[in-house]
Amino acid sequence: MTIDTLEAAGLTHMDDSDIAAFLSNQRVGVLGLPTESGPYMIPLSFGYDGDSSLYFTFIGGSASRKQRLTEAAADATVLVYKVESMFHWESVLLQGDIEAVPESEWADLAEVLDGAWRPEVFEDAIKDDDVTIYRFHIDEREGLRHAGLPPGFERE
Known part of the structure; x- marks a missing residue:
């Protein structure tokens, strides 16, 4: 199946403003870090600054x-997606570099990080454990969405 076939079936590419809006409304994703075995x-x-970085x-x-893999990584990948049905979904793939944020900058990130979703067990652990904040600077972004109708339900 080619991208042309998928586009004919309703797949669309998201532009930068679509991607920014999507990331602003999402709070969870998957971070991919390189290792020798994959x-x-x-x-x-995560929290999104509305521009070029995610924070977690x-x-x-x-x-x-x-944390060890993050510290060793020069580059990383983040996948953020939302699936409502097999005919209505969005995904954004981000490539970029990742770095620890100095503790002197944490107060400036309070608003961005307040929007990050966390399970309650993590909220409690933050108060008692060793915490590090990371910045994922977005170098490349690609977004796709499908908001089509099931086969046989095409609009006339």
Whole structure:
């Protein structure tokens, strides 16, 4: 199946403003970090600054595999998606670099991070454990969406 076939079936590319709007309304995604044996995938909650960066919090310190891999990664990938049905979905794939945010900048990120969704168990752990905030700077973005109708229900 080619992209032309998919576009004929209702697949559309999202432009930068569509992607920004989508990221502004989402709170969870999947972070992919490089390893020798393939990508290490991590579900995560994020805050989006409305422009060029996602921010997320890791709990657990240097004993955490995800934190060690994040610290070693020069580049990473984030996938954010929303599926309402097999005929109505959106996904955004982001490529970029990732870095720890100095603690001196954390207060400036409060509003961005307040929007991040976290399970209650993580909210409690943040108060008691080693926390690091990371910035994922978006270098490349690609968004796709499908908002078509099921076969046989085409509009006339």
